[in-house]
Amino acid sequence: MRVPKPTPASRREARRAAVFVLYQWDVTESPLGSLFEGEVDAYTQTIADRVAAHAPELDAKITAASDDWTADRLGAVERNILRVAIEELDAGDVPKEVVMDEAVTLAKRYASDDAGRLVNGILGKIAREENS
DSSP: OOOOOOOHHHHHHHHHHHHHHHHHHHHHOOOGGGGOOSSOOHHHHHHHHHHHHHHHHHHHHHHHHSSSOOGGGSOHHHHHHHHHHHHHHHHTOSOHHHHHHHHHHHHHHHTOHHHHHHHHHHHHHHHHHHHO
């Protein structure tokens, strides 16, 4: 299913909203659909649904790219930022540099500078492996 391409600013907001709803889904184990409130942006809905559907595969990629860490040992914020970013990298609709920059920015803003470095390192390794 192709979703109309939103403007960069709205995609940034949609990505952030997807991380928030996925965080709630991850922590509460509530059905994803029950966590959306009000009118939901199409890209937010699409990316959240894709991440929820592929969470085990995304977590396996995170674990494989992490040094001595499994995805379930990461904080829920970092894990869901990584899930969204990897899902976007896999879809190929957004340039890698944009996906990585947005993920690092989200990690720094909602977790810590260390989380930004962690997210950058994991995504960089995944992107390099997919290029080879």
